[in-house]
Amino acid sequence: MFENSRESRTSLSEYGEFGLIDHLTKNFLVTSEATIKGIGDDAAILDFKDNKAVVTTDMLLEGVHFDLSYMPLKHLGYKAVMANLSDVYAMNATPTQITVSFAVSNRFPVEALEELYAGIELAAKLYKVDVVGGDTCSSKTGLVISITALGAAREEDIVYRSGAQTNDLLVVTGDLGAAYMGLQVLEREKEVFKVNPRSQPDLDAYTYLIERQLKPEARKDIPPLFKALDVKPTSMIDISDGLSSETIHLCKNSKKGVYLYEEKIPLDPAVISVCEEFKLDSTTIALSGGEDYELLFTIAQADFEKIKANPNFTVIGHMAEEGEGMHLITRGDQKVPLIARGWNAMKEED
């Protein structure tokens, strides 16, 4: 299962819980001045000074959120951190610390957990967050990862989901749907591999999509960009479940309606061509795909001039009165109701 793992396989039982945590976290240094005490006591001690603290948490389960047959453990560790940091950026805050808990069965050698932690360590280093705690326990079945991220923000900078006003512009960063199509490509290759293990897939055409699925990046560049552009969004959310369900979240929290224009939705050319190959509608994928970790936000129309020339941003619609409802305006200029078809964890097993 761990095709790239090294030859050696050290049993987890050689370490025991405390030894394992010590071993895996030995490279984690406290680098943020917001961390007074990291791993090693009953709790970590953090200093948010004059800032407010933000906290968010996510749990990932093998077989539900990830498939280790095509998700390398290092990537999994990295992505699990990104999913949490993305929520912190969506508050217009700066992540400062994470805690990492996992449950793992004895079928995993220590080397596998080292790979997982290498991904977590890389993410922590690149995004300048300290790993300040966690918990490790045995699982009788698959791998479970639970990460909590903390961040800091000045109170006046915090952006909630609930502040959108009628006529505000709806704006998205980056492009959408690529992570989902990367997953489709990987799942297809897995099926091919099952039939013919000697097949050598040529995945060059899918590099961008696979990278978006296996190594997503949270938009840490966006909060400082807002500051530089002197823009404060009126509402914001990160896109983890698909554009349609996140747009609906903003509308419901802000008690507004929305007009979202299909033709404005930013798609990478690779998404369009692979959607054709898979006979999928690219708009549906962008609306429902999820795992893009882009930011969706609203701004006052008066701020349009400040963002219009920036390649990171695409205006895709505008807010309306709540009573007007939530609509997608198609390329054919038809008005259809916006429906949440986002990935829904609870319905996966129905």
Add this chain to the structure above:
Amino acid sequence: MFENSRESRTSLSEYGEFGLIDHLTKNFLVTSEATIKGIGDDAAILDFKDNKAVVTTDMLLEGVHFDLSYMPLKHLGYKAVMANLSDVYAMNATPTQITVSFAVSNRFPVEALEELYAGIELAAKLYKVDVVGGDTCSSKTGLVISITALGAAREEDIVYRSGAQTNDLLVVTGDLGAAYMGLQVLEREKEVFKVNPRSQPDLDAYTYLIERQLKPEARKDIPPLFKALDVKPTSMIDISDGLSSETIHLCKNSKKGVYLYEEKIPLDPAVISVCEEFKLDSTTIALSGGEDYELLFTIAQADFEKIKANPNFTVIGHMAEEGEGMHLITRGDQKVPLIARGWNAMKEED
């Protein structure tokens, strides 16, 4: 399996992830002034003002940490919160918020999760913490619960594991071993039940032990008691894994040795009698049993007068130079090495 659950069984799929969270958390109100925004955005917003923040996290898995055949879900929810709050008290801090994530299979009806959340809600209410976030997802196997607790403390009040000095007194709150013996009683009853489902166990003699196992309380009374007595421990830890392994943690973190006196270890009479019944050595149980959620701490000898009359505290030993080693002094006045035999999650499945 849910013997006490109500007749109705509502499928999880009737709610979906967001609906389920909304349903389960609808009673959770923000009551702490340290919580600016609770559930409902990408992250919660907290205000620690001039205090430092403490953060700790624990993960619990069905079949590893709990057995639903004798652990009612309401108790499980309560206990999961206690395990985390106990870590916050062990820093001499006040818990302020928790996040709760869980993974659950479709074999659980909504009513089962309502029971789980009733326990979490009760714990949050009694301990005055806000539930500010979480995550819900489907599990293909058992129930997984991951809780993160946040707390606040003035910097000068925080007690680490690392501050014990040579000759400091080693002190423990409450009594030890009862939670473990409660578990033994429950496991025996489960075996009896398997053989004869009509047996009506008389558990009156075991009430205290079973309560310590199924409804432990974190020692929220202790940090204010220290304040009232004008005592600041030099080091502190909570007893989740057994007295011996926690004592060793204090020694290693403080770079000290210890003399721990067997005859001083506080045992409830019920523990002594049930240990006789089970032919177990009560000292071994107190040293290795775990889940007592009492606090273990060290104080300067000069502070002995302040605590000696208090029934919450028992002096069980004293710290020594690191080179002297870590010892248990038996009732027979023999000096034996103190060994960590605490419950070790990683070795459970060997």
